[in-house]
Amino acid sequence: MLQDFSVQEIVQITSATVINGGMNGRFSQVSTDSRTIHQPSETLFIALKGAKFDGHQFIQQLVNQGVKGFLVRHGEEVPTGISEDIYLFAVNDTHQALQQLAAFQRALFQKPLIAITGSNGKTIVKEWLGQLLGAHYAVAKSPKSYNSQVGVPLSIFGIKPYHQVAVMEAGISKKGEMSRLQSMLRPDIGIFTTIGTAHEEGFDSQAQKLQEKASLFAESKFLIYRKEHAAIASYLEQVMAHERLIAWSDYPGTDYTLSVKKESNSSKIILLKPDMSMFTFSVPFTDEASLENIRHAIVAGLVLGLQAGQIQQELTHLRPVEMRLTLKAGIRDCLLIDDTYNNDLAGLRLALDFMAAQRQKRRRIVILSDLLQVGNPSLVYEEVGRLLDFYQIDLFIAIGKEIQAVRSSWAGKMLTHTNTEDFLQALPSVEFQNDLILVSGARAFAFETIIARLQQRVHGTVLEINLNALTHNYNFYKTLLKPSTKVMVMVKAFAYGGGAVEIANHLEQLRADYLAVAYSDEGIMLREAGIRLPIMVLNPVQESFGQLLAFNLEPVVYSPQFMRDLGLFCRHQQASIRIHLDLDTGMNRLGFKKEDLPQLIAMIQEFQELTIASVYTHLVGTDEDVHDDFSRMQLILFQAMAEEIAHSTGTQPFRHALNSGGIIRFPDYQFDMVRLGIGLYGVEVNGRYDTSLKSISSLKTTISQIKSIAPDESVGYGRKGILPKGGKIATIAIGYADGYDRRFSNGVGFVLIHGKKAPVVGNVCMDMCMVDVTDIDAQEGDEVIIYGPDISLKALANAIGTIPYELLTNISTRVKRVYYLD
Numbered sequence: 001m002l003q004d005f006s007v008q009e010i011v012q013i014t015s016a017t018v019i020n021g022g023m024n025g026r027f028s029q030v031s032t033d034s035r036t037i038h039q040p041s042e043t044l045f046i047a048l049k050g051a052k053f054d055g056h057q058f059i060q061q062l063v064n065q066g067v068k069g070f071l072v073r074h075g076e077e078v079p080t081g082i083s084e085d086i087y088l089f090a091v092n093d094t095h096q097a098l099q100q101l102a103a104f105q106r107a108l109f110q111k112p113l114i115a116i117t118g119s120n121g122k123t124i125v126k127e128w129l130g131q132l133l134g135a136h137y138a139v140a141k142s143p144k145s146y147n148s149q150v151g152v153p154l155s156i157f158g159i160k161p162y163h164q165v166a167v168m169e170a171g172i173s174k175k176g177e178m179s180r181l182q183s184m185l186r187p188d189i190g191i192f193t194t195i196g197t198a199h200e201e202g203f204d205s206q207a208q209k210l211q212e213k214a215s216l217f218a219e220s221k222f223l224i225y226r227k228e229h230a231a232i233a234s235y236l237e238q239v240m241a242h243e244r245l246i247a248w249s250d251y252p253g254t255d256y257t258l259s260v261k262k263e264s265n266s267s268k269i270i271l272l273k274p275d276m277s278m279f280t281f282s283v284p285f286t287d288e289a290s291l292e293n294i295r296h297a298i299v300a301g302l303v304l305g306l307q308a309g310q311i312q313q314e315l316t317h318l319r320p321v322e323m324r325l326t327l328k329a330g331i332r333d334c335l336l337i338d339d340t341y342n343n344d345l346a347g348l349r350l351a352l353d354f355m356a357a358q359r360q361k362r363r364r365i366v367i368l369s370d371l372l373q374v375g376n377p378s379l380v381y382e383e384v385g386r387l388l389d390f391y392q393i394d395l396f397i398a399i400g401k402e403i404q405a406v407r408s409s410w411a412g413k414m415l416t417h418t419n420t421e422d423f424l425q426a427l428p429s430v431e432f433q434n435d436l437i438l439v440s441g442a443r444a445f446a447f448e449t450i451i452a453r454l455q456q457r458v459h460g461t462v463l464e465i466n467l468n469a470l471t472h473n474y475n476f477y478k479t480l481l482k483p484s485t486k487v488m489v490m491v492k493a494f495a496y497g498g499g500a501v502e503i504a505n506h507l508e509q510l511r512a513d514y515l516a517v518a519y520s521d522e523g524i525m526l527r528e529a530g531i532r533l534p535i536m537v538l539n540p541v542q543e544s545f546g547q548l549l550a551f552n553l554e555p556v557v558y559s560p561q562f563m564r565d566l567g568l569f570c571r572h573q574q575a576s577i578r579i580h581l582d583l584d585t586g587m588n589r590l591g592f593k594k595e596d597l598p599q600l601i602a603m604i605q606e607f608q609e610l611t612i613a614s615v616y617t618h619l620v621g622t623d624e625d626v627h628d629d630f631s632r633m634q635l636i637l638f639q640a641m642a643e644e645i646a647h648s649t650g651t652q653p654f655r656h657a658l659n660s661g662g663i664i665r666f667p668d669y670q671f672d673m674v675r676l677g678i679g680l681y682g683v684e685v686n687g688r689y690d691t692s693l694k695s696i697s698s699l700k701t702t703i704s705q706i707k708s709i710a711p712d713e714s715v716g717y718g719r720k721g722i723l724p725k726g727g728k729i730a731t732i733a734i735g736y737a738d739g740y741d742r743r744f745s746n747g748v749g750f751v752l753i754h755g756k757k758a759p760v761v762g763n764v765c766m767d768m769c770m771v772d773v774t775d776i777d778a779q780e781g782d783e784v785i786i787y788g789p790d791i792s793l794k795a796l797a798n799a800i801g802t803i804p805y806e807l808l809t810n811i812s813t814r815v816k817r818v819y820y821l822d
């Protein structure tokens, strides 16, 4: 922060009532996350309340940890008997108070603040501009995509007195949000990247979205935009004074002309400035999105006074960004957190948080380079030491000359190397084994070479899973539930193909209540990976009874015979176990039917070693209107059966019936818990909330080879692929053994290359297939999207007569899973 908050200031700024404590305290930190408080005695904790969490619940725990200040909502329950030296402030709206405090800090910052908004590219433009400026100034930058109503204030608190310029991004999802971001950020210079045409939830029209987004720049001195985005340009030119607008374009006639000449692996950008002087930049990419984003950053750099030559020096180091924090499988059972792009304290803190949220491994290791352009190095490295301490790092590998200064503030185990090359040579002697390793460094240190050495090798097809999107979907379903309804998440079948362990771990972070798997093996795998949530096993077999006990797994019991076997087993072992009863109300798969109830009840009484943790039923048709009456009949029958069990056994077991489709369709039947499956993974089977969910995964591969095909040639097995006019095909590295269904053969399926559709030509082979790239400017090695946010899984599944569930779960385990936070 730029300045501590005194108690008086907090009262003045937020109109808070002081309900505990005196008037003399000061706070140098503000936090909204109970898990990441580093200096408790100087921290003001703001208790936010949302659909998924309630900060008020953590107050007692934080008091015990030594936190000294709390800002709470009037009327919320707070622990009693809090000692006098702890400050308790109450306001009507804690979100608003957070924003008011941020606006106050913002007003203290007298240097330029640049804010970026738009439908796409804002995080990349922010990162790149941060890089261009970082070579010359100490830059405060919002970490990753911290652009929301909570992310923006936290980013503002990250501005320190030594910062010379701030680069922040702002994102909104509904009407009215931007004015709040504007009142905090009040940018001096703005960048408006793009505006999507797609209907976005929360906005009535594109015009309204435009107006709302542009309101961020109400007080900006300058606003940068691209003339080719006609909707943005015409709107801004109507509503804003001409001298505040800075337009750039491919063509002459605007303030900056930046035309592009693409070469094979790089592009030239020719700048024609307002004074008619020229400069040619060279950038290491050719795709349209990167070329647009970098030109936004170049113009902003020029407006802020950088020379074109200075900008070029930084451009040579750029690479298409992986700004994301990614989790990758490493050699020797290690788990890698790849943060090789990051280079500031705010980012490091975020990466360490992410690390803390991963499952337990043998050691926590951090590999970190010098932080470049940090302002006051000794303060910054002292802070790094504090962070290593806070996050209980077992081994710190410092690469670079300056970073060694951490030694003076941290006493843990530390290895030092002066440069990356040095470390790579020494690497064989570092015994990595089952460790969690964070690799984070400035781009000049080329830490991607370290990642390449530590990463497990597999073929080029990957399934990328966006954990933030998963969080988003989880929270979306939470908003449809009553606060008291618990959530069991189905992570059977490798979490619908997404990879059970990492997803289960993430769900544990999200405080899901229960997990469910199909087989005992799947449950054992989760336990061995350190997952502690209760786990229900849908289809346990008799051979696994011992393991159920050993690994604390809770079986579903679905027949009298099975119940007797399990009961006798437990009796013999002198053990007890929690079980779940499957009541069959119409699926006619597994489960007790109505007529089995007397026998079931007798056995519940007979086998006291079986504790009934819950009773449930499964609906057969929650994705179609035609089955609504049947579903209601199932629900009513279930209710009656559960009641009968409760009545005759004198217990009140937990009840649950709804799957993802059911949560949407039958909100009145949530009972005690729901069982969330496909919805979490981004598919809304009813089609009612398609725009509310995010696609969580992208299946990607690469082009192995490109060939020209004459009209009389054929492609692939059985000579099925023909291009009647001739053309170009690309062979891509995915086949039916990877889970790319053979029914996609011969034009039924398509993939995306550079955003364009390339239909499948001929039959899909086992490990590869061929696609038509006649009209696509594609190169060998280019990325190919098989499934992802821009491809509707439902439509694809339809095309081959199946359902999205099958496409997701068919993705082979040989396809590497990579997890990231965007």
Ligand SMILES: *Cc1c(COP(=O)(O)O)cnc(C)c1O
Pocket (backbone or CB within 6 Å): 490, 538, 618, 658, 659, 660, 661, 675, 676, 677, 678, 679
């Ligand atoms: C798979 C499964 C679910 C989840 O269904 P979705 O349609 O994926 O939400 C719920 N309950 C049971 C018993 C299941 O087997």
